[in-house]
Amino acid sequence: MMNSLNMNKSLLSAIATTVLFSLPVSALxxxxxxxxxxxxxxxxxxxxxxxxxxxxxxxxxxxxxxxxxxxxxxxxxxxxxxxxxxxxxxxxxxxxxxxxxxxxxxxxxxxxRTITLKPDYVSTKIKVNSLTERKEKVTSWLEDMGELTQYKFNYKVLTGDGKYASSNQTATAYKVCLMDSGVIYRIPNQPYAVTTVSYTGTLMEGGYTFEDAVLLREGK
Structure with missing residues (x-):
């Protein structure tokens, strides 16, 4: 009986391995x-x-x-x-x-040909000008993700000292949360800097973070 169980386990293992290696790489x-x-x-x-x-x-x-x-x-x-x-x-x-x-x-x-931009750790904040939401049913080839709430942010980024500010930006997210990085990259001999903002850009597989670049201008 024990030998029969061991044989069945070995057979199942061999079948599973065969199926695994027969799948295309993209499926794995x-x-x-x-x-x-x-x-x-x-x-x-x-x-x-x-x-x-x-x-x-x-x-x-x-x-x-x-x-x-x-x-x-x-x-x-x-x-x-x-x-x-x-x-x-x-x-x-x-x-x-x-x-x-x-x-x-x-x-x-x-x-x-480029000059490396060094990070400058400064206080930054996000000012949300408006927030709209809509519900939509999303189905992917992986799974039925059901009805999701999609949020569209209209926002600006400002440095804490008021020296730099962005123009109006938009982001489409799946959680009511925008995160500033607290880092800016100043552009040499220009009144500009670049920062990043992150948010939940998809709920696939539990959700993943997307990051966007944002251009800031001095004295704006």
């Missing part, structure tokens, strides 16, 4: 994840502040590069860079380049 990897901001640096010739948005969801998407154009009358919103995502073989836009050689080389070239 998580599809939920947060989004975080990396400060790339400031390019003084073109007066551009580069940032990267990283997607920590296991889908293999390359981080998205953006910049603030400080030469523009209105430097916001962020400008999305697409040129470094052109696949050399297909000549088409490809944000999931497995080799990412072209992307890495182009990003490295941009980083070499």
């Amino acid at each position: 990897a998580t599809v939920g994840g947060g989004q975080r901001i990396e400060m790339v640096g400031y390019e003084p010739t073109d007066k551009k502040v580069y940032i990267l948005r990283h997607f920590d969801d296991g889908r293999g998407r390359l981080p998205q590069l953006y910049y603030y154009d400080l030469k523009a009358k209105y430097p916001q919103p962020l400008v999305e860079v697409r040129s470094i995502y052109i696949n050399p073989k297909t000549k088409k836009f490809d944000e999931n380049d497995d080799q990412d050689t072209f992307f890495t080389q182009k990003l490295h070239s941009i980083k070499q």
